[in-house]
Each structure stands twice: as structure tokens, then as C-alpha cells.
Amino acid sequence: MSELTKGFIRENPIFILMLGLCPSLAVSTQVVNALGMSVGVLFVLLGSNIMVSLLKNFIPEEVHIPAYIVIIATFVTLVDLLMQAYAPSLSKSLGVFVQLIVVNCIILGRAEAFASKNNVKDSIVDALSMGLGFFFGLTLISLIREVFGAGTITLFPMGSFDGVIEIPGLVNAPIRIISLSAGALLVVGYLKALFNWLSERPAKEAS
Amino acid sequence: MKEKIKITSSPQFHHPQSTSSIMWTVSLCLLPAGLWGIYMFGFRSLLVMAAAIIASVATEALLGLINKDKTVSDGSAFLTGLLIGFNMPPAVPIYVVVVASVFAIAVVKWTFGGLGANWMNPALAGRVFVFFSWTSGMTKWTLPHPGTIDAVSGPTPLGSLKTGLASLTPSVQGPLDLLSAEGVPVSYMDLFLGRIPGCIGEVSALLLILGGLVLIIRKIVNWEIVVSYLGSFALFVWVFGGFRYGTGLFTGDVLFHMLSGGLMLGALFMATDMVTSPLTSKGMIVYGIGCGFMTYLLRFFGSVPEGVSLAIIFMNIFVPLLNRAFQPEKFGMIAAEQEAGK
């Protein structure tokens, strides 16, 4: 169980391991994008972790990085094509960042650091844990950025609900800079500090 | 004899200036310009200034409490608040002022460890933060109305200039001419004395220059920065400032640009902030020229009418690098190198 939850705080890929930052910041202007991105990353992470773990004895040492990259890129392209076909609006709003999942350090990092050394079962658990951690981190960032920076929370439109929750008071005069690049970096900085504190606390309590 | 006598390391006596005396002197030198602004723009501007100062000082006190460092009395938070108040339009919503102050003190200053540790000017960063967040609130200008209560909105000279330039007619010879054509005529004297719309503290060039001179004489403000900033800006304006009016090289209206907007406030009081300006004279001069160039660039080509605050915080980024590049020349170093070279 702890293996599965480690990604939330203790080994949160975004805030503690500092991996996969670029897409987290770029697509975190709206919650819906963060959700879509997380699903994509989770899928690729699962797929590549499984494949790398399966093929770990087949892939020669000298070419392991390109081999992993090819595997990851395959899954990314898969996600990209599927998204374009079946979730066009999400694909549109994520834009080029779907393709950039390929260079998301989380995936290569986990392939290299975990999947290449562990069996399939553990790799799946690791992928799930990291993927969920990424989901958690990204949603947190996007929630803060959208609420303060735009005064809204954008989710999927369902039925009569157009997918946008407006925060009274903020929607008319949001702190717009939070939704811009400067705000993203500031938000991540403070969240990182918060997570530093959170991750150090249990260690202190234990002693 | 005292029961317990003081034992300290040398030197045993000290120059009379201290951190807090510097902060309060600067605040005092700013005061006339601030009072002028309040006189020009009425009670509301007093409210804005008070909000900025109270929010800054309260944030500083709170963070000082958390960090076990009692720094309110050194006056730096008061000065930051005062400068934020100076940089606000009279009709700005109060929440904007408060956010600017809290951002300045909490994010720009205390995140890095409080007084002296920040690398960006807190007051200006606070202003830019709210400017990009609530641009419409930050561009609500009021016409001067000394002695009356009714505040009428009206554009700043630089703002009118920016919109005017978009639909420029060839007959216009310079900024003053253009402003007359736009229906908002000003004279150099208006600019010099501060009878124009603008931020509360920036309008009176005269009082700012007087305050700045006192600080330069007391060596609280480095003349290197002031001279290189104003000098390079004037040079750029003079040489290239006429282009947009089609009058060619060396025809820019230096006087208009020197007196308008926040240039005097910026060059005398903000770019010269000790904490965020370079340490050595050479560094200061490069920094000043950078500020001058950026101000020119943003005023003449940028999407905002005024460029002083952005120019200064942009150059703030370069200060750590400038401090590395322009180290003081060590005594005997050249001689030692010659020796080694022999």
C-alpha cells in the first residue's frame, strides 16, 4: 500500500523528485487540461514501465536509452492519435504538449530508475503510484492557478453543465498573473517548499 | 565605571548613518512629492498611500514575528509601502494596493530572507505584479483637482501619446504638439511642477529632484546610477526619439520625456535602491545605462505607455551577474600579475 501512495507526498514526482515539470506548468492553466494530461501520462507511464520491465534483459546496455525512448515515443504517439480521434477538444487544448510527454522526465526516469531493475508487477505498481502522484500534483497546481488566475474551475462539459465553475468575486477580477508563466513558477516554488516541509515532518515525528 | 563594560571588535566608533536612519531619511525626502500628490489628487490618494503603508508594515511585522527577527523599526517596510503608494494611480481599488504590498514584502522580500536578501526591488515588483493582474484598475487616472472633491478621470500624457502615435498624422512635430492635437495639451511647466494626471507620487518632478539631491549629497543615493540612467535615457531619446514623428535623428524631445511619467521617481529613488543595485561604480554605470536603454525601448516601442518600473526590475535580474563581472580591483593585484608575467 505504501508503495502505491508514496507518489503523493513522500516521492511526489513533481514536488519531491522534480520530474516532469515542463508539461505540468504549461498545461496547468485549466483543471481540465491537467486531468487530460495526467491520464495521458499515466497511460504512457504504465505502458512503458511494463514494456521496459519485460524487455530489460533483451535490451543491450549501450542502446538502452534510445530503446526506452522508442518505446515511450510509441506509446505517446498512440495516445496522441487516439486523443485526436476520440477526444478532439482535449487534444486541441493540450496542443503540442501531448507530443512532449515523450520528453517528460518522469517516464524516462522511472523506466531507467525503476522498471529496468524490477519485475513487471512492481513496475506496474510504481507506474500507478507515480502516475497518481503526477495527477495529484498537476491537479493541485492547475486548481490554484485557475482559481486565482482566472477565477474559474474548468471541468468536462456534461449535459447542461458547460464544464466551467465560476468563483464569485474572483472571476471578474482574477489575479491574472497567476495564470501566466510568472505565476506558474511562483506557485510551483511555494508548493515545492510546502512539500519539502511535509516530507520532512514525518521523519521528525518518527524520531 | 559601568558594572559591565562593552567589549567589541574594532573599529570602536562608527559613521553616524545606520540602516534605519537611511530608510527614514529616504522616506522624508520622498514626503514632499507625496504631499503634492495628495494635494493634487485629493483624499482618495491619501487613502491609497495609507493602505499601502499599513499593508506593508503589517506584513513585515507578521513575517518578522514568524522569523524571530524584529525588523519593523528599521523603516524598510515603511519605505516599501510608501513607494508602492507613490506608484499607484489615485483611483486604484484598495485591494489592488494591498495585494501589491503583501506581494512585495512577503514574496519578493521575505521569501529570500528579508531585508537585504531580495534581488528584485520589492515595491516595483509589487507594482508590476498588480499591473499585469489588474491592468484596468492600474490605469484609472484622475485629473488633478487641488482643493475640490470631484475626481474626473483623464489620461496621462504618456498614455495619450501612446494612443496618439497609433494614428499619427505627419504634421505633428513632437510629443507636446501631438498632445495638443489629441486635445490634452500640457506644458513643460505642468510636467515639471506635476499638474498632470499620473501616479500619486511621480507627478512632481521638481520635488522629486529636490529630495533626490539631498540624498545624493548625503551619499545615500549613488550619483553613478542616477547620472548614467538619466544620461543614457536622454541620449537615446535625443538621438532616436524623433523617428516616430518622422523628424529624423537628434530631434527627440528630451525635456518632455525626462519630466513625464515615473522617470524621476524611478531614477532617483527606485533604481538606486541599495539592495538591488550593483556594488561597484562600474557595475552601477552599466546598470544605469541598461535601465536607460530599457526605459527608452519600452516607452517608445512597448505596449505599455510607461516603462520605468519594468526597465528597473528587468535590470535587477542582471545585478548579481554585474556584481560578479565588476569586482573591485584588488590592491597590488596588477603589480602581482606583472610580477608573475615577468
Added chain:
Amino acid sequence: MKRLNTFPKGGIHPRDCKEASCDKVIQNASMSNTAVVPLSQHIGAPAECLVKKGDIVEEGQLLGKSGGFVSANIHSPVPGEVKEIKNIFLPNGISTPAVVIEMQGEFSRLGKAVPSIPWEGMSVEELTAKVSEMGIVGQGGATFPTHVKLAIPKGKTCEIFIINAVECEPYLTSDHRVMMEKGREVLEGIRIIQKILSPSRTVIGIEANKMDAVEHLDTLIKQSGLNMEVMPLQVKYPQGAEKNLIKAVTGKEVPSGKLPLELGVINANVGTCLSIYEAVVEDKPVIERVVTVSGGAIKNPSNLKARIGTSFRTLIEDCGGFSEEPAKIVAGGPMMGFTVYDLDTPVTKGTSGILALTDKEIKAARQTACLSCGRCLSSCPMGVNPTKIFKLIDNNMIDEAAEAGLMDCVECGSCAFMCPAHIPLVQGFRTGKKILRKNAMKKAGK
């Protein structure tokens, strides 16, 4: 008018506060009943103690013998009985053994006329031996043994001999008075050194706030047709620092990390010249010196000729005691001097002044964070970056601090004087140097 020479980089202009004592003629100080004579009154190894408890010593008797290459002899300032040998703290914070002598018996020299010894016939070796024997050290404050300084290593020559009569420390007037009252003796001392060093040029550097001394010495030199010149200098602290004085006088910079001899320059303090005269001509060891007692809390600021080992208390009482409660008692000048808490602290060869400063004079303020104002940089006469070095030391990055020029610092205090944040920069540099030395020793031990 011709612009006076000075060093170009850095430097400060503190209030000089000399008016209280600059016209006071040197008086003989009282002697306390017991003299406390520290065995380390100089830079370098402490002297080896030659006496033990209960010994009877004479005035001028050798108490401590030079304990190494860089060391100096210590003589008894008074006749009497050795009461004990105890460890005391000197104002510079160093703990050293000291001989406590209870005064008794006859003074062999005091009040007696001494015949002058003709020195012109003596050889350079004899003269140097005399300087060494009489325990002469640099009296400007650094207390570097003079005989070591005068021993020029092979292959080097002394081109220029500079007499440091700058007295750039505020309050202090002892050198000024010595020049005014003992001008002839000083010049004679200089001639002795000229003989030892045979320099091609001899310059006496005096700051322009002592124009009377400039004129006085100039007249004396012209009268006797001596081969030396007096050079008035701009008033600027720390002109008395060796390297800065050389820069001011010759316009040349001593290479970083090198000694002045690299440029063929040797310098000595005015007081040292007087001591050399006394040692050679009057056969007198360093047992007394001129001390300025001044400061806002002293009733009658004066210049006193005091025996080594006399307590500060005695001298202050000679000046009428305190007029108000002092905030600090300082040994030396206010820029580089040390505070003391014990008025029984003895006068040593390096004690140029005793200051009792009031709260109003010291202008203490709460220390705040560094504002990066750059005043320390612009005031530093050595052209280093004090704020950077201090911050590095403060963060235990001693090696980086050394790289940034920590060892170039002369601890003149200009930076800390100017610092509006009242950061004790010099204390930081001393601490850094201490740790650096400790680390170096540890490394060498390995």
C-alpha cells in the same frame, strides 16, 4: 597649490578628534606600585622568561629573552621584586604570561643624566645588534620586531626608507607630540637607520592636519643639512597602513601577498625612530613610551610618557579621571584599537593611546542585514569585496572567502566604520582568518 599625495583607492574620513590633546605637552606619568610586564608585546613568539618569583630585578634588566626569529627582548621598566608570573589577557585578546614586579629599590637611570654614546663609528652589525638587544618593536601598533625588519635578506636592497608619521588614527597625538618635542632625537634615530639601510631616499610622511610638525621637522632638517625630506600627505584613513603609505609616497603598489621590500621600501614609525635613538645613543631599552589618553569621558586629555607595565587606571587618574561614565575603554586608536574591560591592563610597547569613549561618540546602533550599499567596497583601501567575504565566512565557506581576498584584508576597519547596517565586518574577517589558520595547521598536521 599642489595637490597633496595620498593613496587613490578607498579610504575614509572619520572625525579626527585630535584637538583635545594635540597641543598638550608630553608629561611624565605616575608609576603604579606594581608593574605588570607581559612577555609577549610583539608579533611573533613570546619572549622566554628569565626570572622567577622572588627575584630582585633592576630597572632595565632583561626579563624575557627573544624566543625565536620573530620575537623581541623584554626589559624590566622598574626596579623591584618579582611577585608572581601569571597569565593575563592583553587587549588584543591574546593570553600571555606576564611578570608582576612590585616596585622597590633604586632607579638606576631615572632622573640621572646619561652620557651620549658616539654611534657614528659603530658598524652596521653593531647597530643592528643594539636594536635587537634593546627589544625595539614597531610602535605604530603592529609591534613587529624592528631588528627583523632591518635585516635585509640577501639580494634585496633598500631604495626608499619611509618614516610613518601619518598618525591617521583619530584621537591619537603621541607621534605628533614626539615630533614636536623630540624632533632632533627622532631625526638622529632616522640617521642611525639610514646608516643601517643606506637608502637612496628617505621620506617622512606626515598628514596635513599636522602642518606644525611638518614645518618643525623641515626646519630642523634644513638646519642640519640632513639627507631626508618631509612629505605632507592628504588626510585620509588608513594612510598609516604600510602598503597604503608606500602607495601615497611613491605611487607604487606592493604586489598582493608580497612584502614592501619587493619594491625596495622599508618603513618605520616615528616612535620607533625615537626608541632607536634612545637605544643606541642613551643605551636605554624600551621601557617607556608616549601614550595619548583621550576621549570624551576623560577629564583632561593628555599625552603621557608612561613606563611599560603601568596600569591604564594610573594613567587615567593622571588625567583627572573620568568626567562621565565611559561606554568603552580602548587601547590604541578607535579604528584598530581594542576594547578592554579591566583597568588594570598594563601599557605595552604597542599602546599608542588609551581612549575612554562615551555612548555619544561611538554611535552604536543595532546590527541589521546587509543592504548591499557598496560602502564597504568603496572604502576598502585594499580593494577587496568586504561584504562578499563576510557573507562567505558567515556561511562557513572559508576557502571561498580566502579565494575572494580574505588574507589581503589589513583589518583597518574602514568597511565596518562605514557599514550602515553596523555589521562587525572586521570581527568576521578576524574569525575567518583564525579558522583558516586552524584549517591550514590541521592540513599541515596531516
Added chain:
Amino acid sequence: MDEILRIFWGFLSTVLFGGLLGLGLAVASKKLKVEKDETVEALENALPGLNCGSCGYAGCSSYAEAVAEKKDDDLSKCKPGGPESLAAIGKIMGIEVDLNATRMVAYVHCMGSNDKTSRSFEYEGLTDCNAASLLFGGSKDCKYGCLGLGSCINVCPANAIEKTGDGLVRVKPELCISCGKCVEICPNGVIRMIPEDADFIVACNSKDKGKDTKAKCSVGCIGCKICEKKFPEAGYKVQDNLSIIQYDNRGPGRADAVQKCPVKCIIPYAERKSNETMEVE
């Protein structure tokens, strides 16, 4: 048909890219190979990676290098890593190591808090013991005790030292990583390492004569030798007017000496460790 052709082209070009890349890399890695010692890598993994420098090297990797190249045969230099690292290093290097060595922790050998020691002046300046000790050895009259300004706190990589609020500092033994940095920085040498399972401590560092110590501090060891003489087998030894406990010699009477000490400067370690609650400044 077109579709299949396109898939074929894609297939072919990717295979070509991949093949060429793989070939290039395989060749290049052979030609440009820089030998990286596997032992070094393994050692680096065995070390905690704090880069604290307590081993005397610039960082964990340089210590690993030194060990791997057999330039340094002391495998126990990494204090923070403790027995775990030692075991791992030993395994890699194929050397048997004694894992039962007790962990050493730092201890501040001074109880001279502000109310127990005399001072003769007011120190003003840097909050740093080394700086203060340059001025008459600090404001406490005892020149051997803890100055309490916390130079050790600043150098401690484990945040294991805190001020007690009454002019002393204290090491939290559970956080101490035995790096010895505090021992090194302390100007008075009042911090010394003791075994974690120490029973008693002479909590004083004063080498002054008994009379002088008594005048300066009410809890200072006066070097009276009662502990040494009355309990000769208990492992107390007085040197330079200071009683030192020998921890590898825990003879009978060890605890009795505590009662006999006239100034009560011998204290049980456990008491000091857990029961003492101090107000943190």
C-alpha cells in the same frame, strides 16, 4: 494498397534510423569509452550521499574514489553512514569489518549556564563563538566552557544542536550523525565525542586550577580527584585539573562517585538526554 505501402515506408525508415543510431552508438561507445570504475560506482551507492565532508574528502564520490583506488584503507571514515555504510563498503572491498563499534555522538561538556558562571563584561558583536573568543576568550570568565553563541549549530549538517536558552547549547543525540564538525569548529573544544551508550559524563571542560574554577563557575570540575582516588577502579582520571571518564573501563563505584563529587559535575547521561526539558530560545 497505398496504406500498406505507407506503413512499409514508415517501417523501413524507422528501422533504418534505429539501426543506424544503434550501430553508431555501439561503435562510438566502444571507441570513445571512458573507463568508469564499477567499484567506485558501487561505493558511491553505498555511501549516504550527504557530501558533508566529515571523511575529509571533498564529497562522497571522492572518498569512494580514494577507497576504490586503495589510497585510503580506513573504511569507517563515513560517520553519517554508520555501520550500514561500513558494512556495505566492507562487502564491496572484500574486507571484514567490525560492525559492533558503538556509534559516537557529540556532547557539550559544560553546564555553566548564565546563572552558574560569572562574567566580567558585556560582549557585543557577531553571534559566533569563534568571533567572541577572539575578544578575551568570550564574556564568561571561564575560558573553557560553552560560549553558547552557536557556531556549532551553524555547521551541523543534521540540525542536531540547539540553544538551551540560558547561554549553552545542547546536542540532540538521536539526530547526531557523528560527523564531528561541531568538535572542529568549537573554539574551546568543549564538544567532544562520547559513545552513545555512555553511562556518566563529567560535564565540564575547565582546566583551570580548582580555586580559579570555583570562583568562576558553581558547577565546574575543580580537579579535586575525589572520584579518581576514592573509586580507583571506576575509570575516572584527572588530567589538567579535569576529571575525564574512560568509557572502555567501567569499573565498580562508577555511580557512587556521582554522589561524592563536591560540585556535582558528574551526571548520568540518560538523565541529561531525555529527562531534561529545556526551554528553547
Added chain:
Amino acid sequence: MSYLGIIITYVFISNVILSQFLGLCPFIGVSKNVESALGMGFAVTFVMSIASLVTWAIYHMILLPLGLIYLQTIVFILIIAALVQLVEMVVQKYSPILYKALGIYLPLITTNCAVMGIALINVNSGYNVIESFTAGFSGGLGFLLAITLMSAVRVQMETEKVPRYLKDAPIAFISGGLMAMAFMAFDKALLNNLIG
């Protein structure tokens, strides 16, 4: 767009780090001292310029004519990986000091989103070969500028009393945020006014 326009755009207006968030990992990781920041900046500039050229050629000469755009991601990343490996080996062989300083971050250029990002942006913007190269080169310059400025700030912060939990990475992000705010001075309007 003119070449000058492209340079200004990618160095200042759409700075890869400060406005597009590409290449943040090395930006945070290798900016602890100025020397390695410069090394990393130059390495990225070099790889980025070359990668822009090569990916342009592959895209326009192979992928587009053969209708293989769906293989874009996989092919681009392969090329970038190969280039980076090559640079890494060369640096390791010929400048061990630089290699030691850049440490594990050199291989990270592979996953430096900036390189891949610029390659994709080039293709999406329909740049010609020289424009692509210019964009790649100035994107690298923008990275170099940002990381150098950041490293100087971080070195300065090392001796300041930054609150404990904000040390290192958080302070780097927050500094980056403030820099991004100052870089907002540059925008498309400024570019349009400047070069028409």
C-alpha cells in the same frame, strides 16, 4: 518573420524557460553555479541548433513526402537522443572537467523538452530551413541567458538567510517567476513596433 524577429522572439518574448516552461529540469538542476550554467547553456544551444536543422530536414524531406507525419515524435526523439549521446561522448572524452560539472544533466538534454519543443514548434510554425536553424539557435541563446542569470542569482542567495524550506529549488522557481514577470516587458507588440 525576419530573422531578427525570430531571435528577439525566442530569446526574450517566448523565452523557452521563462515563458514556455521548456527545459526546466536542467534549469533548476544545473544553475547552482555560474560556470556549469554557462557550460550547460552552450551545450543546449549547440544541440538545439543542430537538432533544429536535422529535424527540419527529416520532416520536410522524408516524413512529409511519404505521409509519415504520425512518426514525427518517434523519429525526432531518436535523432535528438543520438545527437546528445554524441555530444556527451565527445565532452566526456575531451573535457572531463566539463563532464564532471554537468554530471547527470548532460544525458538529460535528451529529455530536455526545450530541444524537442523547439523542433516541434519549428515544424508547426512552417519555418524554412534557415528560420528553423535561427529559431533553434536563439531558443538555445534564450536558455543560456535565463540559466546564466538564474545561476548568478542562486549563487548570491547561497549566502543569504533564505528560510530553510525555501532553500534551493523553491527559491530557484520563485526567482524564475520574478524573472518571468520582468521578461513580460517584452511582448509581441514591442516586436511589431520595433521591426514593423
Added chain:
Amino acid sequence: MTSTVKKAGKLALICAISALLLGIINSVTEPIIAERKKIELQNALISLIEEGTPGAKEDLAEGIITSRYPIEGPGGWILDMTGKGYGGDLKILASYKPDGTVMDVVLMDNSETPGLGKKAEKSSYMDKFRGKGGSEPVPVSKDMIQESPDTITGATITFSAVANTVKEGSDYVKTLGDK
């Protein structure tokens, strides 16, 4: 040497499998994507006009205008245009009355800053253009639509890019005259 070839071969094999897999997936998704795009375009075209039906596509290469669709019935044109936005190209569809008056505008593919430029996707954003272009000029700067310049960066650029594109389309339609 053989081992080197073998290693390279293994990588090539992985590449091969990937390429094959992607090729197959692509052949499945491509028609779906194409179909979706077609429907989307058709929907967009229909949404742009109040009456009549969009006619057949005519490809053009006149500056930024890539293709045009005649409106059958009341007349007028729908133009498919590409503008330069903040984050890249902006694909814009706009319908015009024969006199150049804008009927409606939609933004198709774009990569604008979400939350700012992205707002341009909302239909209310395009209200400012409706009915302009004939007798009234198309607003090209924010000042002309009597609104304070709320944001300086992304949104302004997107706005002026859209505005300029729409204006150019209007001018183009005017040159076509009554057809």
C-alpha cells in the same frame, strides 16, 4: 563486431515493431480523424451563416486566405484564413455578406495561451466583429472597441491577430463584389 551489429539490430527490431504498430493504429485512426475534421468544418460552416448553405470549397492562395466557400442562397462568402497568433498560426473561419460585413467568426485550431488568448474561442469574444466591416470598420485595436487594455500580452496579440485577419477577409470580399 558481430555483437555491435547485434546490438544495433536489437534497437532496430524495437523500432520496427513500434513503427509497425503505429502504422496500423494510424491507418485506423486517420480516417476517423479526417472524418471528424470534416464534420467539424461542416458544422462550423453551417454555424457561421444564418440562412442558405455553404457551397463547395475553392482553394485559393491569396495571402492569408487559404480557401473560400460561396454561401448559396443570400450570397456572400465564408473564408478560411490563417493568422499569426501569439503561440503560432490561428486558423480562422469567417462569414461575410457580399458587402464585406462580418456575419460571424470562429477560431479553429490554435495554440494560444489557455485562459487568455484561448478566450478567443468563446463565441462572445467574436461579438465585437459582428456587423462590422461594411459601413463600420473592423475594430483592429482594443481602443477602438472602447475597452481598457485589460491585458497586455497574449490576449492583445491574439485579438489583433484575429482582428487583422478578419479585416483582411472583409477587404477581400469587397474586391469580389456582388457575385
